[in-house]
Amino acid sequence: MSTRRTQVAVIGAGPAGLLLAHLLRAEGIDVIVIERQTPDYVLGRIRAGVLERGTTDLLHQLGLGARLTAEGMVEDGFALADGEHLIRIDIAALTGKRVTVYGQTEVTRDLMDAAPARGIEIVYGASDVALHDLTDDRAAVTFSVDGVEQRIEADFIAGCDGFHGPSRKAIPMAERREFERVYPFGWLGILADVPPCHPELIYANGPKGFALASMRSPTRSRYYIQVPLTDRIEQWPEARLWDELEERFAPLAAGPVTRGPALEMSIAPLRSYVFETMRYGRLFLAGDSAHIVPPTGAKGLNLAASDVAYLSQAMIGHYRRGDDSGLDGYQAKALARIWKAERFSWFLTKLMHRFPDDGPFEHRMQSAELAYLAGSTAMQTAVAENYVGLPL
Template sequence: MRTQVGIVGGGPAGLLLSHLLHRQGIDSVIVERRSRAYVEGRIRAGVLEQGTVDLLAETGLGARMAREGLVHGGIEIAIDGARHRIDLAALTGKSVTVYGQTEVTKDLIEARLAAGGTIVYEADEVSVHGFDSDTPSIRWRTADGPQELHCDFIAGCDGFHGVCRPSVPAGRIRTYERVYPFNWLGILSQTEPVSDELIYASHDRGFALASMRSHALSRYYIQCDLDVKLDDWPDERIWDELKTRLGPEAAATIETGPSIEKSVAPLRSVVAEPMRFGRMFLAGDAAHIVPPTGAKGLNLAVADVRVLAEAFAEHFRDGSSAGIDSYSERALKRVWKAQRFSWWFSAQLHRYDGAEPFARRLQLAELDYLTGSEAASHAFAENYVGLPFG
């Protein structure tokens, strides 16, 4: 097989990159190790920055999002039960949209297949080769035997556990990492959300988040220990803990019900530098992971592939290498700002076991300043709705 850009990974980063390249007349092939059903069924975050929403709409992917997405002009922060609203729209003129990553993925797959795009699912033993030469390739195995894709460039959009980043020699890549001393326990329930907007809660018992996927589908999280066992957290216990951490106003109105999905998510911050290695480029979770507190993971992936698609278009259309040469630097500027925001927001909301009482008082002072100062609220809102693309 032969194409211009070989894309490893059929999640939203790889799919969107392929879609953007197609609009520029650039051929691509996506190689994905999982099945289509698995990719479409993965439960992930769903808060889209204004820039992400605009890009999807501008490139013909916004119709269902416009019908089903929930536009939020603000968020709430509950501090030991007392709720404070930050008006994102008034402070920045922008908003965020709740539209699940699962739905974004489905829209992208439909668009690629409708345009005749090639997506190889259930590719075993995927490997990348020759990215330091002029003849890079991607190899994999299917039921029909070994396969090979020759391409001009490789885009590593295969996530944190993919093959592209580990294929880089250790001496050429540096990884920065912070592992947080707690997990998130999440539940999905067919219940009406407790609020029209997200509620982030800081409580002496730990962090909580009230979110949603639709008007009838709620997503909740609570901070939990690293050694948490799901069997120790029946639904009733989770609902009781949510009522305590979200505060009396939410406890009085929250609709409870059986969970339809329950999971534990670790929190980490990871950045790999650089994001380009010869003719292979990393994008999305293959290059960086952020804690979900700031809702930046999917949005960073979108920002990466937007810049990368522009760089490839400059190369194939104009013969220019400027965009390719500057890709890593441009992408990493936004990545590190998102890491800073996600780390800072996480630090204010979570309970750190063993921390002295002084640290909790500093958290409360920081949150009081955030919710009471227009300047502080504006800086927060600017980061939350999304910084400009690099």
């Protein structure tokens, strides 16, 4: 087994891991990124596309905002809908900020493409990844590539390897603090190269439940509808889904629901999850390895970005000034923002979905909440502030 050393070993080459690696390398800190999948597989993940101002600021700070500026769609608002009534939330007027529609795949591609020139080593195809000696000054990650075993020792390990990765699992059971809510439905999504039906996102709550009209570009649309967890993708031929989307958005959208061949269709379950033990010894968790939010409100990628912003600042303080206060305070600082984002995603999920156990009373409460929102500048401002992202 070959052994080498780095200052920071990052597990996971998704946007969280790559963004952290870029932030550290920009300050001259040595970093190696370890990823179990291939680059094509990583880029094939279809994920969120709404970026908060804090996230775009980080990309511009790193000099990686050229394509974001050229291709991203800057949005001044979004809409919530109850039946046939559209409630526009003017986030620009209410907060002075905007969000940018730019797919997570594109963020990952920009970070990935810039890595070699910036001295960021990414090891792809790493199998059997395991973490060792996390409370020691010789913390290490072992893995195999093409059957060759390797060991990387590091001052710190950053677990950015998602909900199913090995980092969180390496923390002893006695040290874990976790909270979870699993929702009784999923989102059936379709991605297609068709123009959006509306210039801004629409979150709708109709008699059949939740639906979302969103976009990735002026020529690529992403739609979702709420489906029972028992549904399977085979039950939803493309024509059936397009019929459903047309029925739900025709009364709401500025334009028609244009049909086209699906680039991707899938059903994703929804959960709220927080793993509060974000530090254990020399291991720090960031992104989906520590928390999951429902996609309602588009907080997942943005929370990962705020995690790595805090973690990079803490590590830079350690290496540049010998100041460990940021490392010691990382968990508390990150969790304060995480729980606020979890609350907002939970609030929107409760407001805009039909839960199986809900009856006429709960549906009336949703309608009353939306009616109040429609007429209250104060409540619209609160929603807008959370949607554009709380300060880092």
